[in-house]
Amino acid sequence: MNQSLSRRTTISYYLVIFLVVATPALLVWQHVGMVRTVEISPRQPHGVRIADDRDDMHGNSVASLVRTDDAIILRCALGAQATYPFCKLQFLLDGPGKGLDLSGFDTIAFDLRYSADRPPQLIKLHVLNFEPEFSRLGNWNSQRFNEARIELPAQPTFTIPINVLRTADWWRTLYNVPLSKSYPRLDHVTAVEISTDAVPPGQLITIELRSLQFRGKWISQTTLLMWLVSAWIGCGVLGLSLGLLHFRASLSVSNSRLEHLAAIVRERKAAEAAREAALAEAVGLARQRSNFLAQMSHELRTPLNAIIGYAQLLRRDRHQLTERQAAGLATIHESGQHLLTLINDILDLARVEAGKMVLHPAAVDLGAFLRVVVDIMRVKAEEKGLAFSYELAADLPPVVTIDETRLRQVLLNLLGNAVKFTDRGTVALRVREAPAAEGPAPLRLRFDVTDSGIGMSAHQLGRLFHPFEQVADKPRREGGTGLGLAISRQLVRLMGGDIAVASEPGTGSTFWFEIPAPAAAGSPTIQPSQHAIVGYEGERKRLLIVDDVPQNRAMLMELLHAVGFIVAGAENGLECLVLLDSFRPDLIVMDVMMPIIDGNETTRRIRRMPAWGRIPIIAVTAGASQEDEARCRDAGADAFLAKPVEHDVLLRTIGQQLSLHWVIDEPPPQPLNPDDEEDAALVAPPAQEIEALWQLARLGNMRKIRDRADYLRSLDPAYAPFANRLHALAQGYHSKGLAAFVARYRTENALPPL
16 A cells, blocks of 8 residues: 555656646747637638629629739729628638638737728628528528628728627528527638728728738637646645545445435425426416516507597498598508407417416307308308308207307308408308217207318418418418417317318318307397497486597597587596596496506595495406406496497497487388399390409499499490499499499309409
8 A cells, every 4th residue: 555655646746747847838838839820811812702782782882803912902983872882802711511710719910901082991800600500501691790890090900809700780680590699609710701881982992901810829828727727736636635545435435325315305406496497487477478468458459449439430420421531441440450350369369378268158049140150251252253152950959058259250260261262163151960979968060161262282281270370372361360270279179179171272171160059948149239329318418438548538429429428538537536526427438547546446436435336337448358357347347348449339338337228320221123133134244344343343443433334334225224233332332242243243254354
């Protein structure tokens, strides 16, 4: 043992002597030598070439290259045609996919002369780094652009630190580079560019490069010191280990056991901490998503309430509008409804994914429910000249228990897609009883939606139900968000079924699903009349509208005043409380989100006031969730409406709270003529004229359709009845009826659209 220790001590002495000699020698060598350089100069041009904005940006700058024995010269006539005019020198250091590793270099030395007609004297240095994650062979701009903007000094030779390079902002934005990967990288440098910067165009710029050097050390001083310190520490540890050799040998077994147990404890604690952190993060993310969706729903529904509300008000007076105004008003209303549908789809998808979607099944007249859906889709089908087929099995019970709102949403989505992606042929809806499983089971309904449209490939079917996924060609994606089918499948699964599809390109598609729909013993819900309300019987009622948004408050006051109410407005809860005794309202329409005192707190205070504790209060809010309704009900609201508020729904809710008898605008009796038999008896013009009318009907150009009707009268007196019918529909701006009327006369051999 003594001989062994003596031998190790001798080795330690030699190691100490070696380190004492090597440490200063290595430090001197690192300071004086160990220099590596990558040079760009006339002697090493690295495949120099030039580029300007004519190719990439359709500019008019012209760059030219001159090479002499001691300089590489770029002459640039900087034009003004491009948005960002430029000329640049490009040096190819290595091939794409390989590149030089410049990550250990410290400085960049320039020997460069710059001349221009006007200041400032600015250039850009680009160091291009090839990264497989973002870069593609053959795509120059896909390489990471490490960029430095240099204001040239008076002397031609200068040096900059390499750490001034930054990843170009435009490159990070173009390739969606996350912030964690936006730092400069120089491990696979393939090229270097010297470019003109943002200087005034219309001048001649000359850049004369004599030398550009990337300088660095083979080993940095920090790394060398770390190695030397590590060596000294190792030498000290070795010496200390000799003294503790016997002690270490005696405790090795026990230490091994203790370390094993400690490792097990650490792993368990780490696993528990990771689980708790993941759970906390998941809860936080869910809360953030819920808060974000609620906030965005409120911010979008609030202006939509005024947009859609005023559109509904103006449509009540559409007989006073010109044709152009009526068309614009229809566009405003349809666009608002489209945005509202998108908001509801996103909220529905979030509720389904969060498990917060709740169905509300009720007794529904199956035949009447399906007729409403079929009538809506038949009009859309006839507008495209499609046949619509509907079949309801006769052996089904008349009243079933379903959530008619969600089932209608699913059917309208499937049928709407069928009409959208079918150009010729038929769209069909078939409803029958699903085959019963073994044993007693409640009634299950099977819904089949079939079309003769464009169909889908197996690859498209695989992506069909993904959120925000649209598998059709780009021209057919207009008006869609890619959420409809994803939400429909989730809703059907919530109802107890699933959507299946069979399709082949060019032959059409069939969607089907089965859901439980037990026969209901009670009576179905009676739908209110859809006639417009113009007033009510009895003494005039006083309504107080409380809303902090002036546009929403003015819209509701105008609507309610038009049907005979005495209306006053308040912009917050405090003003509402002040107006109670002076205005003495019969009912309050209360917005929830307001400054000073919000709607729920105002409702609670009113309920605590003896004189006003029983006044009907209708809560109106841009929050459309069940939690929002529950909070309003708990505060004391008698009814709840979500923004944008449908006028008829608001009026009928007011009528229920005040027990009003409405005066409705009964539509005039429809004339018996012309009916379908008379339309069939009309003499139709040639197929070319029918096709021209069809194209005008699709565009909604009523003026040109009336002109076309006048032309048909002059073409042949036999066409006069047809032209009169056409002119009447166009004069009344009945776009859907006009499209359906013209579609009945289209033939299979009609001319193709222009």
